[in-house]
Amino acid sequence: MKKFIIALFCLCSFSYAVEYDALxxxxxxxxxxxxxxxDGKSTTITPYIAGMGKTIMYQTLLDYKNGKRTGTMMQKHVKGFTDAELEQISYYFSKVER
Incomplete structure (x- = not known):
């Protein structure tokens, strides 16, 4: 029974972890x-996203995708990505130095 619980715990914890793929x-x-x-280093009025926190960026992208947030073109743009791809984008920009 112990082995079953440990195996179940391991499987559950892996299902929620997304491995960051830098490429x-x-x-x-x-x-x-x-x-x-x-690299997200805007020089115009468009927001500077380099170094933005991955959790904040990911939630913002999901909000655009799900229609909870509006913008000029972001809703259409993010609909072309899966949630996992949006998470990879969020990881990437969070690692870019400001």
């Missing part, structure tokens, strides 16, 4: 560059 994060982030600048 995938970088590739997915390229779609953000036209508005937010290279």
């Amino acid at each position: 995938q994060g970088k590739m997915l982030s390229l779609s953000c560059a036209s508005c937010h600048g290279t």
Whole structure:
């Protein structure tokens, strides 16, 4: 019984962990560059997203995707990504130095 509980615990904990893939994060982030600048370092009125906290960014992207937040083009843009891809993008920008 102990082994079963331990195995169940391990399986449950792995199902919620998303492994960060730096290459995938970088590739997915390229779609953000036209508005937010290279590596999220905007030089225009568009928000600077480099170094933004991954949790805040991920929740913001989900809010755009789910229609809880409005913006000029973000709702349409994020609908093209899965939640896992949005998480990779959030991880990537959180690791970029400001």
